[in-house]
Amino acid sequence: TSFSPPKSKTQRRYRSVISDVFDGTIVSSVQCLTCDRVSVTLETFQDISLPIPGKEDLAKLHSSSHQTALVKAGSCGEAYAPQGWIAFVMEYIKSWFWGPxxxxQDCLAAFFARDELKGDNMYSCEKCKKLRNGVKFCKVQSLPEILCIHLKRFRHELMFSTxxxxxxxxxxxxxxxxxxxxKDSSAHTTSYDLLSVICHHGTASSGHYIAYCRNDLNNLWYEFDDQSVTEVPESCVQNAEAYVLFYKKSKEDAQKERRRVSSLLSMMEPSLLQFYISRQWLNRFKTFAEPGPITNNDFLCCHGGVPPHKATYIDDLVLMLPQNVWDHLYSRYGGGPAVNHLYACHTCQTEIEKLEKRRKAELDMFVRLNKAFQEEESPIVIYCISMHWFREWEGFVKGKDNDPxxxxxxxxxxxxxxxxLTLKQGADSGQISEETWNFLHSIHGxxxxxxxxxxxGHQESEVSQSEEKVEVETRTI
Ligand SMILES: [Zn+2]
Ligand SMILES: [Zn+2]
Known part of the structure; x- marks a missing residue:
């Protein structure tokens, strides 16, 4: 007998403020140098770890950026364009005195540089079905609101760290x-301003962390060292030995947008219709460079009403806007939907009540059947049930878990x-009667x-039992 395990509950995806703030995506491509096939993968990141290039890597990065004719798609030669050749020579000369x-930008260029996959590091091509030489390169597909950059300052080897x-x-x-x-990225704002820096003082085995952070309101920098906070000049931040850097998308355009909206609001234009808008989205509009489309589904159910459990605190979730402001935001950012009337959803309410009834019915029936089972003195057959499943069912009928x-x-x-099939030794299982099994199985399958x-083993099997079941018993002894 073969039995395929039933499908488990569908996994839900949850949004969080952390992913709203830090999520970006990188598209990485590997190209087979034999058949030219390119395989592409999209990856979400919340920070990027950059290597610190050494002297030889730097020379390679800088020279490749000046041989523009040889720059192929995917290399990052453009990274140095504004810096220019003369600036590079100046830095090179400086490096004779103070080290490289x-x-x-060098670290970013090193991270996004083309990687040759050859020798021990060959690439298994799906089309050739063989190990082949390849090139790997990656690019940013979407930029995060706050870009977290980690510099790989620590090297951990088997015996020691440096x-x-x-x-x-x-x-x-x-x-x-x-x-x-x-190339096909839809990012608008690509420029970032420094928000904070984490520095590490000490060695690989012991040390101390401090942070420099900019106050967005007065634009001053502060040093955070355990319990002491001190105002510091910009030059102090500039010379810091950075370990982790937080950059925030430049907000110039966003501030223009915000001024536009507050001037629309101050017009106090009388409007016939009032529009409700998600406060969560408004918070993004107030703080993010790119707030994205309006997300009124934050406070709506799938039927367009307010879910009953949110109805009690709906004022915390929405804000009312006059028509001129809504029209402007809606045409500028899209999303939606437009909401003029807030009502607790009747459909959701009915569904909740139905589910409540179902919970009670299942629980009551189980208690009744199980009581009868307890009173049975010598049950002929005991059904086993996975406790893992049983706990999920219990969570549902007792209202701790929303979903069946x-x-x-x-x-x-x-x-x-x-x-x-028999019970595995030491398995996490519970014992129920045939009636209980039939009841649960008729509902859940x-x-x-x-x-x-x-x-x-103690007494003869009863005659009424089917041939097959008797056979199972004799074999398990
Ligand atoms: Zn190939
Ligand atoms: Zn509803």
């Missing part, structure tokens, strides 16, 4: 990610012995049936 000058103390210079404003953007459990899944507690017969 590494910029954050720290790379190279000074990496970084801009306080105007870090441009344009050179690393995928999936079908009964006994695959983990069953073992196949000579073609027959699933399987497989796993039974034990407690009296077999």
């Amino acid at each position: 000058v590494v910029t954050l 720290k790379i103390g190279t000074h990496v210079s970084f801009p306080l404003g105007g870090l441009d990610l344009q050179p690393f953007l995928a 459990p999936g079908p009964i899944d006994n695959t983990k507690i069953a073992i196949n012995k000579n073609g027959h 699933g399987g497989p049936v796993v039974t034990v017969r407690p009296n077999v």
Whole structure:
């Protein structure tokens, strides 16, 4: 007998403020150098870890950026365009005296540089069905609101760890990610301003962290060192040995948008219709460079009403806008839907009441059947049920879990012995009566049936039992 496990409950995706703020996507491509096939994968990131290039890597990065004729799609030669050849020579000369000058742009260029996959690191091509030489390159598909950059200063090897103390210079404003953007990316704002820096003082084995943060309101910088906070000049931040950098999308355009909306609001234009808008979205509009489409589904159910459990605190979720402001935001950002009337959804309410009834009915019936089972002195057959499933069901009927459990899944507690399913030794299972099993199975489905017969071995099997079941018992002894 073969039994395929039933499908488990569908996994829900949850949105969070962390992903709203830090999520970006990188598209990475690997090209087979034999058949030219390109395989592409899209990856979400919440921070990027950049290598700190050494002297030779720097020379390679800088020279490739000046041989523009040889720059192929996917390389990041453009990263140095505004800096120019003369600036590079100046830095090179400076490096004779103070060691190599590494910029954050160098680290980004190293991260996004083409990687040759050859030798030990060949690439298994799906089309050629063989190991082939390839090239790998990646680009940013969508930019996060706050870009978190981690510099790989610590190298952990088998026996010891080392720290790379190279000074990496970084801009306080105007870090441009344009050179690393995928061609079909829809990003508007590509320029970032520094918000904070985490620094590590000490060695790889011991040390201390401090942070420099800019106050967005007065634009001053502060040093945070445990319990002491001190105002510091910009030059202090500039010279810091950065370990983690937080850059925020430049807000110039966004501030223009916000001024536009507040001037529309101050017009106090009388409007016949009032529009409700998500406060969550408004918060993004107030703080993000790119708030994205309006998300009124934050406070609506799938029927367009307010879900009953949100109705009690709906004022915390929405704000009322006059028509001129809504029209402007809606045409500028899209999304929606437009909401003029708030009402607790009747359909949802009915569904909730139906579910409540169902919970009570299932629980009551189980209690009744189980009581009868307890009173039975010597049950002929005992049905086994996975406790993992049972706990999910219990959570549902007791109202701790919103969703019903999936079908009964006994695959983990069953073992196949000579073609027959019996209870696996030490499995996490519970015992129920045949009636209880039939009841639960009629509602939830699933399987497989796993039974034990407690009296077999002590007394003769009853004649009324089917041939097959008797066979199972004699084989399990
Ligand atoms: Zn190939
Ligand atoms: Zn509804």
